[in-house]
Amino acid sequence: MWEVDNDKPTVLAEMGENGSVSGDCFVKIAYEKPYVDRARNWHAGRVRVLPLNAAHCFPEWHPHDRERLVRFRLRYKFWATTNDGTRKVFTYQEIITEDLIEEWVDDQLINRRKNPLGVIPIVHIPNVSVSGSPWGLSDIEDIIPLNQQYNELAVAICDIINYHSAPVTVITGARVNNLEKGARKIWGGLPPDAKVFNLENGVDLQWPLQWMETLKRAMHEMMGVPESSLGQAQPISNTSGVALALQMFPMMQRYNAKKRQYTQGLRRINELILRTLFLFEPETLKYDPDTDGIIQDGQPLVIDPRDPLVYQTACEWPPPLPVDNLIKLNEIQLRMGLGLESKRGALKDMGEEFADEKLQELFEEQVRDAKEQGALDLITAQIASAILQMTGMSPTGDGAPAPLTGTTNSDTAGNTPPTAIGQPAVMAGAEEALMTELVTQAYGAKTPERQNPENKF
Numbered sequence: 001m002w003e004v005d006n007d008k009p010t011v012l013a014e015m016g017e018n019g020s021v022s023g024d025c026f027v028k029i030a031y032e033k034p035y036v037d038r039a040r041n042w043h044a045g046r047v048r049v050l051p052l053n054a055a056h057c058f059p060e061w062h063p064h065d066r067e068r069l070v071r072f073r074l075r076y077k078f079w080a081t082t083n084d085g086t087r088k089v090f091t092y093q094e095i096i097t098e099d100l101i102e103e104w105v106d107d108q109l110i111n112r113r114k115n116p117l118g119v120i121p122i123v124h125i126p127n128v129s130v131s132g133s134p135w136g137l138s139d140i141e142d143i144i145p146l147n148q149q150y151n152e153l154a155v156a157i158c159d160i161i162n163y164h165s166a167p168v169t170v171i172t173g174a175r176v177n178n179l180e181k182g183a184r185k186i187w188g189g190l191p192p193d194a195k196v197f198n199l200e201n202g203v204d205l206q207w208p209l210q211w212m213e214t215l216k217r218a219m220h221e222m223m224g225v226p227e228s229s230l231g232q233a234q235p236i237s238n239t240s241g242v243a244l245a246l247q248m249f250p251m252m253q254r255y256n257a258k259k260r261q262y263t264q265g266l267r268r269i270n271e272l273i274l275r276t277l278f279l280f281e282p283e284t285l286k287y288d289p290d291t292d293g294i295i296q297d298g299q300p301l302v303i304d305p306r307d308p309l310v311y312q313t314a315c316e317w318p319p320p321l322p323v324d325n326l327i328k329l330n331e332i333q334l335r336m337g338l339g340l341e342s343k344r345g346a347l348k349d350m351g352e353e354f355a356d357e358k359l360q361e362l363f364e365e366q367v368r369d370a371k372e373q374g375a376l377d378l379i380t381a382q383i384a385s386a387i388l389q390m391t392g393m394s395p396t397g398d399g400a401p402a403p404l405t406g407t408t409n410s411d412t413a414g415n416t417p418p419t420a421i422g423q424p425a426v427m428a429g430a431e432e433a434l435m436t437e438l439v440t441q442a443y444g445a446k447t448p449e450r451q452n453p454e455n456k457f
Contacts (some may be wrong), residue, residue, distance in 0.1 A: 001273045005046035014051040016291050019127035019258075022054035023138035025265065029121040029272040030073075031280045047271065047276050059124060059134075066134040072096045072122045096120050121272050125265030128257050136261070139254075150215045157208050171196050224250035243260075244321050245300060255320055263315045272310040278305045293357045318351055325350075375441035 002008040019025035027049060034045040056076040062068040074094040082088050093104040098119060103111040126136025140147075159357050173194035180187075187196070200330055208255045226248055245252055277284055295301070303310055332349055335341035347355040388394060 001277065002049070006049045011049050011051060015125070015262075018051055019053055019125060019136065019262075021141040023127045023136040023141065024054045024057075024261075025125040025127065025136075026054055026057045026059075027123045027125070027265070027269055028052055028127050028270065029123070030278055031276050033280075045280060047273050047280075049273070053082045057121070057122075061134050069120050069122060069124065070097070072120050096122065097294055116270075117275060119272070119275070121276065123265055123268045123272065128254075129261055139223070143219050144264040146215055146219050146222070150212060150219070153208060153215070157205060157212075160205065165351055167197055169196065221250075224254045226251065249320065252320070263317070266315045267313055270313040274311055275305070278303075293354065294360050296356070316348075316353065371437065371441055378439070 002011075003128040015027060030048045030050060032046050032048050035043050037043065045453050053076070055250065056074055058073040058075060059069055060073075062070050072095070074096075075091065077089050077091050079087055080090050091104075091106050095104070096117065099115055101111075101113050101115050102109060124134070126134070128137040129140065130137050171194070173191050174196070190196070195215045217227070285305065287299075287301045289295075293387045328350065332341060332346045336343075337348060341349075341360060347358050352358050384394070
């Protein structure tokens with residue numbers, strides 16, 4: 001739903017921007033029904049994740065439970081063309097409750113329908129939680145007055161510099177009309193008491209510049225963003241992740257505060273996505289091996305939408321600071337050598353999102369490599385047998401006879417090898433199937449393969 005039905009990076013970036021600027025992030029979950037466009041192209045249904053402008057959202061919470069949304073109103077203005085061809089501003093309003101959904105344009109009701117989901121499909125994520133309030137705190141709320149003062153001072157200093165970059169010429173004791181203006185001009189015949197000079201800059205910009213630096217430092221301290229994190233030139237070093245985290249400690253504090261809020265909000269969004277998907281596309285309740293990855297032992301092949309465990313999801317955050325992969329690999333290898341880490345845990349530590357699918361992929365690759373190696377050995381043995389039959393000499397050069405083509409579980413004397421005595425029929429059948437597969441791998445015709453772009457783990 002995130003990557004196919006929606007553009008996940010764009011949606012998440014818009015959510016983060018809305019929350020950071022306004023302090024509150026609102027997300028609406030809706031279902032877009034399948035349709036055929038005018039070019040007769042088929043568009044499948046999809047679950048939409050729609051970030052909303054917080055200025056257009058008017059939620060109403062329960063008076064005794066600030067996490068329970070009882071009514072939500074979306075209101076904004078838009079331009080449209082009337083029947084007579086004139087452009088006019090209209091007001092759109094959508095009111096959502098657990099039972100009904102109403103749509104209004106200006107004061108006219110245009111649609112009223114039942115809420116099929118039974119819950120309000122709106123998720124509110126406070127950017128930074130405030131004790132005793134359902135609203136969040138913006139990242140830039142405290143910095144706006146300082147930023148305004150900083151900009152005003154920068155404009156004043158810029159005016160002073162612009163004024164004195166083209167200085168004013170002051171002339172006393174002479175008439176300006178008689179003097180020719182321009183570069184490389186010579187003025188002569190001036191009265192003895194005449195004076196010509198440029199208006200000098202008598203303003204000392206040292207103190208205004210120092211005050212600007214003080215304001216900038218105050219903004220960094222208030223925002224929790226170290227000055228070194230904004231791309232200033234720094235000596236290259238191999239600083240460890242722990243030392244870098246201590247250096248960026250104020251930023252890490254804000255990161256952890258926001259991560260708590262957005263983790264809870266993303267889990268709620270995932271729950272509404274699944275409920276919407278199961279409601280409008282009930283066939284997705286069945287397991288599809290082509291798109292749903294692998295299934296563990298004991299997992300049902302059909303999901304029960306009434307089971308609350310179905311809607312429990314985890315939100316894994318990658319490390320925000322850069323990590324040296326070589327150091328990380330050495331640490332994981334040491335823990336695995338001591339028996340303190342598994343392959344699945346190692347993959348998760350390295351940032352692999354789907355560890356089980358990755359392990360299955362590695363296993364299938366090893367099986368495929370073993371079969372291809374077996375097919376290669378079979379071809380090599382047949383070539384060696386052909387050389388032996390044609391020349392009477394072993395291609396290995398050690399004097400040992402090469403195996404003859406067509407030999408089975410008995411040797412040349414007709415004796416059955418000890419390994420085949422008492423062998424179960426199941427293992428014999430498995431060996432037969434494996435031999436058939438090896439022969440097909442070595443000599444069988446290969447059909448063209450195609451890849452399903454949606455078949456990904």
